[in-house]
Amino acid sequence: MCPAEDFQEKRKKKMRAVQDSMDVLNGKWKISIISSICYYDKRRFSDILNDVIGISNRMLSKELKELEINQLVKRTVIGTQPITVQYELTEHGRTLQTIINNLTDWGITHRKKIVGE
Amino acid sequence: MCPAEDFQEKRKKKMRAVQDSMDVLNGKWKISIISSICYYDKRRFSDILNDVIGISNRMLSKELKELEINQLVKRTVIGTQPITVQYELTEHGRTLQTIINNLTDWGITHRKKIVGE
DNA sequence: CGGCATCCTTACAGATACTG
């Protein structure tokens, strides 16, 4: 295979990988939810609800379910009356930490860039 | 300020930053579009249209406009007949490269994780 | 407390056709 073809193929592969990631993290809430959980070992439903500004419980519920299906989050029902549910990142979910950190840094830079000019 | 309050405040700040980033990169196309451009110096409209699987020209047009407003992408009209338009990342847009790379790596890992089990 | 069910409204986004 010539170098040009090789470059094309690798590029396509990378682009597919990026799309895969974005499919998992789709919607406007996923990353925020994960970043709400990631600074703690475990985090309760209502705590996340408070952290993620603007989200409704209906959405949070739905999003958490998707994250669970994608094995990023683990759900544990704790006790009774009133019931408590803990969410924590799985080992796989914790591998998103780097991305979260980068997005955090970038967000700060971007805000300066946009409002600062 | 006590350490606990300090922790809270820093966390909230980080979460806001992540949300800022995600607001800029919202929708399911932005990151893919950027990653289509980033492997080249300049990239034409129809090239991006080809790279980003599933996107319509209507959407691509809209998304590119938003990226331009956020100063991530620069648009240049080249010649005539037929007209050609080049898109390139701005310096600021190029700072997303790290995030793209991380998302690429993570996407590959995630696919293995999900389909491999 | 942590949801789910329902209703409802928007915005997202596809298909198609058209223009400079």
Add this chain to the structure above:
DNA sequence: CAGTATCTGTAAGGATGCCG
């Protein structure tokens, strides 16, 4: 080629209320 215009369906997502 690089879009814009219009028309349309779908689904995201908010509001509210109910339940174990």
